[in-house]
Amino acid sequence: MLPKPTDGELAILRILWQQGASTVRTVNDALNLKRDVGYTTTLKIMQIMFEKGLLDREKAGKTHIYHPLIEEEEAQTQLLDKLMDTAFQGSAKKLIMRALGNRRSSQEELDEIRKYLDQISKENKD
Amino acid sequence: MLPKPTDGELAILRILWQQGASTVRTVNDALNLKRDVGYTTTLKIMQIMFEKGLLDREKAGKTHIYHPLIEEEEAQTQLLDKLMDTAFQGSAKKLIMRALGNRRSSQEELDEIRKYLDQISKENKD
DNA sequence: ATCTTATTACGAAACAATTCGTAAATAAAT
DNA sequence: ATTTATTTACGAATTGTTTCGTAATAAGAT
Numbered sequence: 205m206l207p208k209p210t211d212g213e214l215a216i217l218r219i220l221w222q223q224g225a226s227t228v229r230t231v232n233d234a235l236n237l238k239r240d241v242g243y244t245t246t247l248k249i250m251q252i253m254f255e256k257g258l259l260d261r262e263k264a265g266k267t268h269i270y271h272p273l274i275e276e277e278e279a280q281t282q283l284l285d286k287l288m289d290t291a292f293q294g295s296a297k298k299l300i301m302r303a304l305g306n307r308r309s310s311q312e313e314l315d316e317i318r319k320y321l322d323q324i325s326k327e328n329k330d
Numbered sequence: 331m332l333p334k335p336t337d338g339e340l341a342i343l344r345i346l347w348q349q350g351a352s353t354v355r356t357v358n359d360a361l362n363l364k365r366d367v368g369y370t371t372t373l374k375i376m377q378i379m380f381e382k383g384l385l386d387r388e389k390a391g392k393t394h395i396y397h398p399l400i401e402e403e404e405a406q407t408q409l410l411d412k413l414m415d416t417a418f419q420g421s422a423k424k425l426i427m428r429a430l431g432n433r434r435s436s437q438e439e440l441d442e443i444r445k446y447l448d449q450i451s452k453e454n455k456d
Numbered sequence: 457a458t459c460t461t462a463t464t465a466c467g468a469a470a471c472a473a474t475t476c477g478t479a480a481a482t483a484a485a486t
Numbered sequence: 487a488t489t490t491a492t493t494t495a496c497g498a499a500t501t502g503t504t505t506c507g508t509a510a511t512a513a514g515a516t
Contacts (some may be wrong), residue, residue, distance in 0.1 A: 370506060
């Protein structure tokens with residue numbers, strides 16, 4: 205089982221999911237749009253992620269190109285499951301209700317959620 | 331602003347939310363239903379939480395009684411918001427859909443969620 | 457008052473995450 | 487070939503969390 209990514213690691217994963225396999229340089233550039241991080245800091249974290257098995261890499265000339273080894277969906281599922289267990293007593297209902305309450309969602313989004321809900325309800329009856 | 335609780339701190343908060351203000355002893359006993367933790371470990375973490383302002387305490391005889399200084403709802407909101415931003419691109423819809431997909435919810439729960447959804451939709455139209 | 461027991465306080469160790477300085481390696485340019 | 491620029495590797499410092507051993511403290515029992 206892959207270890208739970210730290211906050212810093214998750215930020216790097218997000219960039220890799222979004223822009224695809226990348227060098228340390230481009231990841232660091234992307235990180236620096238949001239906050240100051242030194243190049244060697246990003247490098248070090250990505251090297252550790254490689255050791256942990258969160259990333260793979262291939263040599264291309266003098267640089268390494270890093271790939272995420274965990275899918276975005278898988279990470280979302282893992283993190284959400286964990287939060288549900290540790291903060292919402294394992295209840296999807298509690299978590300969803302709080303998420304609905306937290307931020308105003310558009311009417312379109314609410315409709316899509318309702319559609320999905322109906323679909324699951326139907327499946328449940330089989 | 332209160333700092334984000336660590337995993338260990340959250341486990342302690344959960345117990346305090348559930349059973350109300352408690353001594354280190356009863357918190358530690360509750361923790362040990364799930365996993366082995368030494369008494370002084372629990373004590374130390376709760377002392378640090380007191381320093382951070384996550385807990386308050388009052389002296390009662392020779393012991394201290396600890397109270398959570400963050401409400402369960404507040405912590406849930408905080409943690410959920412953070413996860414939404416860092417792993418779901420800030421989209422409540424994505425998060426909710428994944429939560430619905432992750433675990434089978436009962437028909438009753440689904441109905442309650444739908445009811446809440448309708449209520450929000452109605453409010454949105456005002 | 458002394459002994460026993462439980463709690464707290466203190467300090468240190470182990471571990472992990474983050475940060476950065478500096479050196480080594482590599483490729484490209486001239 | 488030498489220089490220049492970039493990347494990687496290495497190591498160390500810093501910070502935070504978790505753990506526990508041990509000593510000090512306080513209460514209760516006799």
